[in-house]
Amino acid sequence: MPARVRVLGWVAVIAASLSLSVVAAFDDGGAETDAERIERLSDSFACPECRGQSVAESNAAVAATIRQFIADSVTDGATDTEIRDQLVASYEARVLLNPPADGFASLIWVLPVVLVVLGAVGVGAAITGNRGRDRQVSDEDIELLARARSRSGGDHS
Amino acid sequence: MNAIIGFGFVTLGLAASVLGAAGGTYALLTGRLYLLRTVRQWVWLILLAAVGAFTVMEVALFQRDYEIAFVSQVGSDSTPPLFNFAALWSALEGSLLLWTLVLSGYLAAMMVKFRHRRNDELLGWALVVMLVITTFFFALMVGPANPFVTTEVEPGFTGPGPNPLLQNHILVAFHPPMLYLGYVGFSVPFAFAVAALITGRLGEGWLVETRRWTVAAWGFLTAGIILGAWWSYEVLGWGGYWAWDPVENASILPWLTGTAYIHSVMVQERRGMLRVWNLSLVCATFCLTILGTFLTRSGVVESVHAFSDGPVGPWLLTFFGLSAGATVLLIGWRGDQLRSTGLIDAPASREASFLANNLLFGAMAFVILLGTVFPLLAEAWDGSRLTIGSPYFDSMARPIGLALLFLMAIAPVLPWRKASTEVLSVRLFWPAVIGVVSMALALLLGGRGIYPVITFGLGGFAAGAAARQVVLATRRQGWRGLVGRTNGGMIVHLGVVALAVGLAASESYKSDRTVQLAVGETATVEGHEFRYLEPGADINDRRLRTFALIEIDGDDVYAPATTNYRQVGMIVPTPSVRTGFTEDVYLVLDEVPEPGSDRIRLRVIIRPMVAWIWGGGFLMAVGTVLALFPGRRRRGTEPVSAALPDGGSTSSEPAEPEATPDLDRLEPVPAGGRAPLEDWAGAADDDVSAPVGGGDG
Numbered sequence: 001m002p003a004r005v006r007v008l009g010w011v012a013v014i015a016a017s018l019s020l021s022v023v024a025a026f027d028d029g030g031a032e033t034d035a036e037r038i039e040r041l042s043d044s045f046a047c048p049e050c051r052g053q054s055v056a057e058s059n060a061a062v063a064a065t066i067r068q069f070i071a072d073s074v075t076d077g078a079t080d081t082e083i084r085d086q087l088v089a090s091y092e093a094r095v096l097l098n099p100p101a102d103g104f105a106s107l108i109w110v111l112p113v114v115l116v117v118l119g120a121v122g123v124g125a126a127i128t129g130n131r132g133r134d135r136q137v138s139d140e141d142i143e144l145l146a147r148a149r150s151r152s153g154g155d156h157s
Numbered sequence: 158m159n160a161i162i163g164f165g166f167v168t169l170g171l172a173a174s175v176l177g178a179a180g181g182t183y184a185l186l187t188g189r190l191y192l193l194r195t196v197r198q199w200v201w202l203i204l205l206a207a208v209g210a211f212t213v214m215e216v217a218l219f220q221r222d223y224e225i226a227f228v229s230q231v232g233s234d235s236t237p238p239l240f241n242f243a244a245l246w247s248a249l250e251g252s253l254l255l256w257t258l259v260l261s262g263y264l265a266a267m268m269v270k271f272r273h274r275r276n277d278e279l280l281g282w283a284l285v286v287m288l289v290i291t292t293f294f295f296a297l298m299v300g301p302a303n304p305f306v307t308t309e310v311e312p313g314f315t316g317p318g319p320n321p322l323l324q325n326h327i328l329v330a331f332h333p334p335m336l337y338l339g340y341v342g343f344s345v346p347f348a349f350a351v352a353a354l355i356t357g358r359l360g361e362g363w364l365v366e367t368r369r370w371t372v373a374a375w376g377f378l379t380a381g382i383i384l385g386a387w388w389s390y391e392v393l394g395w396g397g398y399w400a401w402d403p404v405e406n407a408s409i410l411p412w413l414t415g416t417a418y419i420h421s422v423m424v425q426e427r428r429g430m431l432r433v434w435n436l437s438l439v440c441a442t443f444c445l446t447i448l449g450t451f452l453t454r455s456g457v458v459e460s461v462h463a464f465s466d467g468p469v470g471p472w473l474l475t476f477f478g479l480s481a482g483a484t485v486l487l488i489g490w491r492g493d494q495l496r497s498t499g500l501i502d503a504p505a506s507r508e509a510s511f512l513a514n515n516l517l518f519g520a521m522a523f524v525i526l527l528g529t530v531f532p533l534l535a536e537a538w539d540g541s542r543l544t545i546g547s548p549y550f551d552s553m554a555r556p557i558g559l560a561l562l563f564l565m566a567i568a569p570v571l572p573w574r575k576a577s578t579e580v581l582s583v584r585l586f587w588p589a590v591i592g593v594v595s596m597a598l599a600l601l602l603g604g605r606g607i608y609p610v611i612t613f614g615l616g617g618f619a620a621g622a623a624a625r626q627v628v629l630a631t632r633r634q635g636w637r638g639l640v641g642r643t644n645g646g647m648i649v650h651l652g653v654v655a656l657a658v659g660l661a662a663s664e665s666y667k668s669d670r671t672v673q674l675a676v677g678e679t680a681t682v683e684g685h686e687f688r689y690l691e692p693g694a695d696i697n698d699r700r701l702r703t704f705a706l707i708e709i710d711g712d713d714v715y716a717p718a719t720t721n722y723r724q725v726g727m728i729v730p731t732p733s734v735r736t737g738f739t740e741d742v743y744l745v746l747d748e749v750p751e752p753g754s755d756r757i758r759l760r761v762i763i764r765p766m767v768a769w770i771w772g773g774g775f776l777m778a779v780g781t782v783l784a785l786f787p788g789r790r791r792r793g794t795e796p797v798s799a800a801l802p803d804g805g806s807t808s809s810e811p812a813e814p815e816a817t818p819d820l821d822r823l824e825p826v827p828a829g830g831r832a833p834l835e836d837w838a839g840a841a842d843d844d845v846s847a848p849v850g851g852g853d854g
Contacts, residue, residue, distance in 0.1 A: 057396075059730060061549070086836060093544075105531075108545065
């Protein structure tokens with residue numbers, strides 16, 4: 001493939017992937033139905049007695065109660081925040097599967113970011129720190145290479 | 158009687174381990190290497206003890222020897238043979254028997270494999286480390302978690318049988334042994350790493366020795382984790398396969414560091430770099446298997462499927478602390494000998510991509526570990542009770558996973574040392590086209606949402622890059638293009654892509670509805686019709702199964718059920734799944750049907766492409782096996798330096814093998830001017846990374 005065609009090809013590939021991503025992100029297939037909303041909310045609350053399972057996953061009685069509460073609230077037109085606040089009032093913070101982002105608990109969001117940034121800086125330093133250093137090829141190296149090449153029939157040129 | 162024999166075997170194992178470890182250490186410290194031969198006998202005795210103890214327990218389970226407390230906890234008269242056999246690993250003490258059996262197997266295999274190097278210090282220390290590990294596990298069984306404790310039962314006692322969730326699916330017989338083969342397998346590279354640190358033979362020799370062991374352990378762990386996910390999907394009845402449960406997290410942690418290791422180790426073999434990092438990864442992998450066992454077996458982190466907790470917590474924590482502390486000290490002690498001999502030349506190079514890979518795997522492992530132990534930390538800090546569940550893990554794992562997919566597309570085509578834009582634009586063009594086509598296809602088929610569609614795009618990109626390597630290799634080498642580490646690795650990558658696509662599709666486009674049905678009624682969910690034909694029940698002395706016959710789309714009949722295990726008095730839902738290439742229909746009864754009532758509450762979960770996850774796992778296993786076979790051997794006369802600037806270049810396209818046979822994969826001499834493996838000349842016997850540079854020995 002000639003170089004110019006390839007450049008055009010890459011432009012097309014990048015443009016296509018960007019526009020397809022935009023379509024995927026913004027065409028969400030219509031407004032959320034009540035059933036979809038119930039499903040999403042059930043996925044986002046923990047069953048308080050089931051050690052980390054969501055109320056959607058759990059078969060426990062209390063999970064069924066909360067599922068029913070969510071379904072009723074959605075039908076009554078309550079907002080997500082109202083449902084969340086009511087559940088926290090009844091079952092405390094452990095009903096939230098997503099930890100809060102304040103106080104001590106915020107560390108769970110902050111620490112990974114700090115670590116990745118530090119790691120990336122470290123890796124970056126490991127790579128760039130070595131660049132530009134002179135690498136001398138000694139005569140001995142060149143001779144060794146020449147010998148190796150002639151032994152293997154010289155088809156590596 | 159069984160109890161006495163069994164305990165005898167366990168004690169024998171402990172004694173042989175202690176004597177072997179002590180004898181080996183004495184021989185090594187005093188330099189009387191001929192004494193190392195005696196270690197051999199101790200190893201055979203340990204294997205005998207482990208096999209014996211395991212066998213005695215199985216015999217006791219089949220004889221229903223309820224005098225043994227363990228049998229009276231997990232055995233029953235009515236358990237079918239397969240589940241009775243698997244009952245051994247359904248609780249703590251028995252799992253330790255399986256663990257020791259696998260560990261002793263690896264120990265014996267190591268000794269047989271390296272039998273010709275009996276006087277080698279490195280091997281001697283590796284055996285001693287393994288013997289210390291067997292000492293610990295036998296000691297657990299002699300002391301706090303003795304499987305052969307006896308008890309008194311009333312006459313007529315018939316036993317409860319294993320946990321109901323562990324006696325209704327055949328995968329219970331395969332998932333734990335696979336997982337243990339993986340977990341325990343990482344002891345071998347760990348033992349060699351520690352031995353290298355002790356002897357100071359820190360060249361690349363120990364890596365080459367343990368390469369296949371590591372890859373095999375990784376393959377077992379992968380298979381074990383995926384079989385576990387499959388078991389969870391088929392048995393637990395919530396329609397998912399991965400819940401970010403502490404037990405699951407404990408299994409994925411060593412997998413992540415192990416995966417990082419089997420990638421970064423290639424940098425060390427090629428370039429002699431990253432020595433400290435690789436040693437740390439091997440040791441971290443081993444320590445994480447112990448930490449994971451501690452987290453799940455001590456009851457400190459509650460989990461839905463921690464099937465047992467016992468008094469072994471403090472022991473495991475101590476052992477974890479000792480292993481971690483010892484390796485940190487050893488690495489510190491040898492620090493001056495671990496300086497790298499090479500340098501990374503460019504950000505666009507194979508070695509730099511492996512560094513990025515390690516950063517991502519490390520970040521993923523950190524996030525999962527943090528999320529798993531954070532509730533403990535929070536409770537210790539201010540007494541607050543938090544739940545860290547799937548939303549947290551998902552939101553962290555998704556971006557990291559996408560970055561890994563992207564890297565998986567780029568890295569395989571990158572040459573070592575330095576890549577030019579030209580090379581990349583040629584090699585990546587068709588993979589990128591495949592990626593865009595995948596995105597377009599996903600949108601055409603109705604897929605929406607930025608995460609899944611980008612996953613499909615990057616998946617196509619990565620699959621294209623992997624397929625390109627496989628195609629080029631088979632074109633050049635025939636069937637040999639499918640074996641060896643590099644080629645097998647690409648098959649594994651294809652499996653990972655299938656798995657990632659399956660995960661994205663089944664998580665993003667799942668629908669979950671609960672419907673009420675009376676006999677004869679039909680409900681429609683997502684275009685499928687579900688007709689309730691009739692209820693039914695079957696009873697035996699083990700269980701009472703109540704089911705509902707459901708016809709899907711006027712065609713196949715499925716029978717979701719609830720099963721009451723009578724000896725335990727526990728009712729579990731038993732889902733029924735229609736598995737398909739593009740979509741799974743998962744039926745589960747939401748409550749036990751009232752006797753006499755003709756109504757049921759049926760939960761219908763529809764998830765696309767779940768089968769791709771299992772298929773991807775299968776492909777990963779196949780790729781691992783292919784990677785274990787020796788690949789193409791390189792001729793000793795081929796040059797190992799990068800070509801001179803005026804000749805070919807390090808970036809030549811391997812598509813034209815006749816003219817430039819694979820120059821980008823030739824071994825460069827590290828900057829220090831010495832080849833890696835100087836202290837281990839000729840040790841490797843297999844694939845393309847064989848140390849030609851040191852091949853004069």
